[in-house]
Amino acid sequence: MRNYLLSALVNNHFGVLTRISGLFSRRGYNIKSLTVGETEDPAVSRMTIEFFGDEHTLGQIKKQLSKVVDVIRVDVLSDAxxxxxxxxxxxxxxxxxxxxxxxxxxxxxxxxxxxxxxxxxxxxxxxxxxxxxxxxxxxxxxxxxxxxxxxxxxxxxxx
Amino acid sequence: MTGAAITVKCLLEQGVRDIFGYPGASVLSLFEAIEKEPGLSLYVNTDEKFCAFAADGYARASGCTGVCIATSGPGATNLVTAIADAYADSIPLVAITGNVPLRLLGTDAFQEVDIAGVTMPVTKYNFIVKSVETLAPTLRRAFGIANEGRKGPVLVDIPCDVFEKTARYVRQAEKPACALPAEPENLRSVAGLINSSARPAVCAGGGVIASGASANLRALVEKLDCPVVSTAMGIGAFDTTDARYRGLVGMNISGDASEVLDESDLLIAVGVRFSDRMLCSLRGRDLQVVHIDIDDAEIDKNLSPCGALVGDADAVLKMLLPLVSARKGGAVYAPRAPERGSVYSLLNEYFPEAVFTTEVGLHQVEACKKLAVKRPRGFLTSGGLGAMGFGLPAAVGASVASGGKRVINIAGDGSFMMNMQELATAARYGLPVVELLMNNRSLGMIEKMAGGARSYCETPEPDYSLLARSLGAEYFCADCPEGLEKAFASAAECEKPVLIEYRMQELI
The missing domain is CATH 3.30.70.1150 (ACT-like. Chain A, domain 2)
Incomplete structure (x- = not known):
């Protein structure tokens, strides 16, 4: 168990935050924090997700996030x-x-x-x-x- | 062109021919436009829930996207169970709902429900169309999402004034052919695992049917000369009358399938998601698993495989086949003899070509185990959600998909009480749906779980003969296999929907 940081680029639409926070609560992923803000491209937002847990759950979060239609890419930050x-x-x-x-x-x-x-x-x-x-x-x-x-x-x- | 007319054009663009809908104030202009379009056939079920189940059954039977339409508020919420059913079983479905006018959105107006919010956890994606200009691209995207990757339902919520407003419509150009799928990672190492296994077995899931991979699955099984088992969703992916087919895995695992799992050292699971119910049949067994699925998120979710390939089942099998060495398994299996004179062998005998659907309960488990299903899309059941009330409207949808062929729904009396009015829909459109009512006067599965008869498991006992006839169906009754044969023979001659009541002495 340790702290992980995930960075997700998502479409800057209404409802995207609901989709992603809904996914976390539905699947019981306990996250420490989630921040969101526009990027250099106003059509895209960056979500930074801080998660404390094991590597298996981290993998699941990454895969489930990648499945959300509005998610463009997901990275687990190794040196951030x-x-x-x-x-x-x-x-x-x-x-x-x-x-x-x-x-x-x-x-x-x-x-x-x-x-x-x-x-x-x-x-x-x-x-x-x-x-x-x-x-x-x-x-x-x-x-x-x-x-x-x-x-x-x-x-x-x-x- | 009005939004309603654009919607119709977009449906035609996507190859839609049949729609299941229930009218209401917010979709009235859409219904008017559909009625004027000769290329679209509209089927009006008796409840929005059945529109969605019929579209679900239509998609399962044909592989095409099912389309259903409901009005705002209660019409839209009535869709939810069937949308969840399509989500659980990865069925491509597009649900279109009307909503209150744009200016009233978010004001708690009459018949307003945030259906996009309600359906978020049970759809692949959903949209609220806020301008007529975005209507066509949104509808195209909805069909795209429903069919890309792992299939599933998409909901498009359209405020009713968007149907009235006008925009320019440009027919979408033909889509370019898809690029060939890339070779999945690990292809060679997984082939190595298969080649070095002593006694492999194959498990077919719903993904084989969704991807049309039956021929390549058969090729793999023949090359490995190994037994095949299937999940409930995979029934029909491999001919169940073939001697290599050894039955159903899952909570209700059959004896033969259990033997296969005992004797094998490697299970090659194709298009399977390892649901909790399937996992219970693997527990305690010393068995390695190779997992092939289109959804990366299913790999390592409930089970850690020794090897995994992510991709469309048919494409992956095609690439895997040349790397797998042919072998002689040596095992000789006796074909699983159908119980002569059992309800299910009689069904196969009297309706050899028919598509079968089921409701949910004891009859469903029996049908999964005992019915012979020779081809994919020949057996439709609510696998993941286990939704009572699925079968009869799904049979209506499957019959429409086949151009009006006979479909048999195997039902319990509990489930029939939830959807009997759909006999009227079958009658209205002249669909020869046969409802086989396995009447044990109980919610049998629940009674078994509870450990004995309970008052809450008792079911009403209407006069089914009067009921059937009042809804426009023929009625036959039987209380023994001989009587059932007569009823099947009569039903096979009938052009109308038929209710066959089988009065059972026991629960099963």
């Missing part, structure tokens, strides 16, 4: 640049604002909103870094989190 963005609202007031800010600087998190008793950080990176930052922020009190899910591209020349 992957990123996720977190927005984290942390409880911080005059008493600890500077401390929280200091920690955030170590992680290169950006302050995107401040109010008297909280602030919002924006942080981008791979899962381990985000998790470490999140755990640090929890010690100060995290009020809310919004995550984008992982998006990724295979390294190296374009095939």
């Amino acid at each position: 640049v992957s990123r996720e963005l977190f927005l984290i609202k942390v409880r911080a007031d005059d008493s600890n604002r500077e401390t929280v800010k200091g920690v955030a600087e170590i992680f290169k998190a950006k302050i995107v909103d401040v109010c008297p008793d909280s602030m919002i950080f924006e942080i981008t990176g791979e899962e381990n870094k985000l998790r470490a930052f999140f755990d640090m922020m929890k010690t100060y009190g995290v009020a809310e989190v919004a995550r984008t899910g992982v998006t990724a591209l295979q390294r190296g020349p374009h095939e």
Whole structure:
């Protein structure tokens, strides 16, 4: 069991996300995250699917995805640049604002909103870094989190 | 040209001649256009569900795409069971539904249902046509998807005002011939596995019939001089009266087929998906499997084969044959003697040319095991979904596909209660469908599962004679094999639909 990243190019139609998320729920594939966005070609979207499980299920997901009429191609990313963005609202007031800010600087998190008793950080990176930052922020009190899910591209020349 | 007229033109382009439909407000203009077109015959069943089952039976019997039409809302939802049936058994079907006008879509209007949403898990694909300009390309694509690769149902939902709007129609140019299929990976290694096996056996599935691979399957079996078993969907892929045919595998595996699996070291499964019910007959056996299927997603899904070839069964067998060494298997099989005087041997005797359909239940299992089926598309049964109510409308569809030939539906009384009104459809179109009602006054299969008689397994006992005649069918009755022979002889002379009630003493 390990983490896998799949990247699927799909037709940018209405209903495609429903078809694919429906496929996952129907067949009981437990996915960690699914992100979708337009590519360099507006007729095509890229879906990045993060999946934790075994190789057999991974193979099944890849085959079932490839069967969906709107799916153009599916790749399991072996060496990928992957990123996720977190927005984290942390409880911080005059008493600890500077401390929280200091920690955030170590992680290169950006302050995107401040109010008297909280602030919002924006942080981008791979899962381990985000998790470490999140755990640090929890010690100060995290009020809310919004995550984008992982998006990724295979390294190296374009095939 | 109006959208309705474009739809008709596109159906003709695809070679459609027969349509099963039920009218309603949102498809009225389409029905008007179909009625005016002499190249299309319209059959109106008694419920949308039966339109779809008839189209399903039509496709199973002919290999052509079945077409059914229903109105929006309840008309469309009535199709769902039969669409799921076609999906489970990979039958090419195009279902056209009307819907509320474009401006009312998504407003919970009268008779509005998101049928594309409802049918997403039971279709290969579905479309909502949002402009008359996209109508023709969408319909062409629907027929393409229904027939490409592993076949299956496609639904096209058309808001009713799209039928009224006009667009330019240009007849589609002839499609270029398909490129020759590429040699599947592993072809040589799989041939090696077969050549090094000691006692191979072949299992034929529905994919053999879908691909028209019976001749090459026979060539493989003769070259290997080996026994053949089949799944329920594969019945007829190999002549069941041939001595090499050893019967049905699956939950209701026959004794002979069981012996084949015991004695073989390699099972060459062609056009099979290894459903849960089929797998139970392989469990606990020391048997390697070579899996040949058109759908890559079926390989390694429920069973890990020692070798696999992905591709159309006929094309793959053609490429595999020259690589397989001929051998003398040595085993001599006695042809499986039909039980003389049994219902099924009598059926074969009195209706040697007929196509058979079944409902779902004990009679279906018996028919799968005992009926002689010499050719593909000669035996039609609801395999994957097991949908009671399939048989009689499927028989109507199969009879239409054959140009009005006799089709025999083998039914239990439970299933007949679900679709008896289709006798009226057969009568209306003069189709000589014979409904053989195996009346054990029980939902026999469920009674067996429950372990004895239960009140919930009891079935109504109408006067079947009155029922048949009121629906326009002849009625014959029998309570012993001799009586059944008489009934079959009379039915074989009848041009009308016939209901034969066989009053059984036992469950089976």
